[in-house]
Amino acid sequence: MSHEVTLFVNPTAGRGRGAHAAQPAASAVREAGFSVRTVVGADAPDALARLTAAVREGTGAVIAVGGDGMVSLALQALAGTPVPLGVVAVGTGNDFARAMGLPVREPARAGRMAAEAVKENRIREIDLGRVSGAGYEKWFGTVLCSGFDSRVNDRGNRMRLPAGRFKYDLAMIAELAAFRPFPYRITLDDGPVIETEATLVAVGNGSSYGGGMRICADAVPDDGLFDVTVVGDCSRATLLKVFPQVYKGRHLGHPKVTVHRARKITLEAAGLSAYADGEPLGALPVTAACVPRAVRLLT
Template sequence: MGGHAALAVHPASGHGAAARIAGRVAERLRTAVDRLDLLVANTVAESRALMHSSAAAGLDLLVVLGGDGAAHQGVQFCAERDVRLGLVPAGTGNDFARALGVPEDPLAATDAVLSGVEQRIDLGRVGDTWFGTVLCAGFDALVSERANRLRWPSGPRRYDLAIVSELAAFRPRPLRVRTEDTTLELEATMVAVGNTGYYGGGIPICPGARPDDGLFDVTVVGRASRTELVRMLPRLRAGRHLDHPAVQTLRAREVVLEGADWPAYADGEPQGRLPMAVRCVPGALRLAGAQVR
């Protein structure tokens, strides 16, 4: 394979899983590249500084060992520089890696990165920020806020606990969803703009979304009572929520969300509050070691 690669390790990912496997991942990478930089960062600022340092030396491939937060930082870096991104999942959610068919086992994922397989995929963009998975606003974004504050439990159960906690206070709000073809105005519970299908540790909110078709899949949930939301949750986990009467779906290249003063999250990271314009950028990321099926 050759070339100059960097391995970005986020040691806290997966409650320390990334730190435990990092040495073995680095060993496999070193056998296949001419130079490997090991970038160990505990904060976003540290991660960005280390990536910039490697880029100055002519980086060809950035391999991110961690969860969706780590992958999100890798996406920001690689999309701007046309550097290939390889994902080695070691987080609690791993939604981006799951959607791209990356092996769950970190060593198998490392081998995939080194296989020579490459594909360009789409990314979403809101303001100056890129995202690979889903941008959400409304009830699900409030759930993300709460889930990010929780330290227990991990993975999907943390998200489920946050859902239950948010149900008590939530009320539907007026929302306008504008695309290049359609305008929806309704009392809404939430909206999700999917470049890929999963968020929240494996919830297929936009189950048909593909990051290689130049379009978002948009899922809008209209007015729903607490009881209806509770009943919808098992269907949501199984990807069977799209036929619910409160749910509408759209496909679009650009989406403007306005009306409600809701927080928005993309890749599980806060993006401010509505109103917000979101754009799909075809082929924005060079992905190493995975192919969308």
């Protein structure tokens, strides 16, 4: 293994926590006997290009410092390579770190764990989702979602004011006012098309999204299968009742909720977009495949 470790840093993650978290992570890596290379991009495409170059040039490991968006970028460069990934989770959601049992908003501890894992070659091979749509392919580590939640994200992303998460609360209220189930066509593996009315469909390699909402609570990231949570044709009142249960994963027992397990899924629905790892993908249809042991995780 190369004696260089690359820190992949989003300095703006978690309202500036990323910049501060990079310092203890770098110190821990140096104390473990490795040199440090820091990659910071001007924007997401530039950051990914710089990281891809570092991986191509032979870095020994990559430690992503930031939130789920930074981890998602790192996955695009590392999937299918022997270079392992560590995570110092200091973002807003941190669902990838939660799903993998890694420290959340403990940058010094997370940095030490990652540095020790590099030194001791402590690796866990985990699955990733590979999603394809109109003109793109992308890896994801946690949840691919569409339906009510993607409509809320779409609306929130179009709103310039207010700033922060409050705009998504307003977007949710607006979407609830116009709420209706959506007609989906769902294909699991090579089975028949399932035509159903659904509030949302979530495809989980990991268990949670949105900062701890355990939409696919029983998903296991190294079993070679997605957990597919389908929330059926809820009324507005039922949705409001079920929604708070998502944080504990208790919604899975509701009669309007169905869970499937599959290696591949195709989602089709008019007028809906998809998100993966919290990042927008584009309009349905999309097809996602679970790729076993796609990335090597430092644990």
